[in-house]
Amino acid sequence: MTRRGLPARLVQLNLGLFLYGFTMAMMVESTLGLDPWDVFHEGVAQHVGLTFGQVVIATGAVVLLLWIPLRQLPGVGTVLNVLVIGLAADVGIAVLAQPDALWLRALLLVGGIVGNGFAGALYIGAALGPGPRDGLWLGLVRRTGRSVRLWRTVIEVSVLAIGFALGGTVGVGTVLYAVTIGPIVQAFLPLVQVEVASRSGETGQECEVSAA
Template sequence: MGFQFRAGLGLEPWSVLNQGISLHTGLSMGTATILTGALILLLWVPLRQRPGLGTVSNVIVLGLVMDATLALVPVQHALAIRIPLLILAVLLNGTATGLYISARFGPGPRDGLMTGLHRRTGRPVRLVRTCIEVTVLAAGFLLGGSVGVGTVLYALAIGPLAQFFLRRFAIKGLPPEPSRVVAGDDAPSAPATIAE
């Protein structure tokens, strides 16, 4: 998130929201990220998501690392640096999502919202994540967050990247986490896994 911020080509949707909150409250981006993460956990209740060590770590560490990255990485001006920095930021976020969710210590608030909605609706992870990102982006934009080509790239790429890396980093030998699909005419006959 910090790399994408420093690329200056548009924030990822959650950072657009957090920046909008920061602009209206005077909180740092990291503090807004921590508070937003804590509030998202309330949405877990109807989804029957359970927090774990990964969840708590995500709420606290993500905001602290965001503030540290912004303090250590200088503002970039050359487009030849900003474009690769943006691409690296999006790829790292997709990779990190697959890695830490596959470890099964509990997803972070935002990813738990994604996996919870996936399980409750039966919709693919890529579709659920993309819908969440677009909704959050709209709210952040209305609050004055920075939107650009990087925002669009992230919003469209993170769902497919998360699904790709969840499959790649699935721990072999462990049974897949079941996906409780809502019954319907087009529901699969066997339970889907979270990586589908």
């Protein structure tokens, strides 16, 4: 854990958010399966006049509104999460070609998952607020007293089922992401996590839980 000022943390945050969105695009272009929320985003995008990234942004904004009854307060990282990740995902989809060879698609998938884990560690480690989706279950845990495992499972299974029904891509990548993303984030987090005082530190701890 290192000590960094706010400007350096903002740089780390935005780098992490951009890389997170770009690696989402890598998984989309692999066509081998997405994480639950991206299955939802892709499924919705097939039925509305929006790009994948625009659906990511719109979903983040709607989820953020659900924080209001939960009395969950956003940080600057929360707001930037809503905007930057979706924009970066559309950039990635625009510049990445969808390969035909299975081994190239597999490479794109694995690179996307590992890169996504590193990106998640970067923005979590900046300790400037959880993403809107993580904040949703954090708020539900606080308000209901039920476990993190319960609410994450309920939310992610729900969005996965809806996304799959809408045509989102579920495959080996979905399973691989589910079983590896937590350990990948935890492996990178000690390298990039910043030391912050009191209230900011509390936010950072909350975000760290979200990566588990």
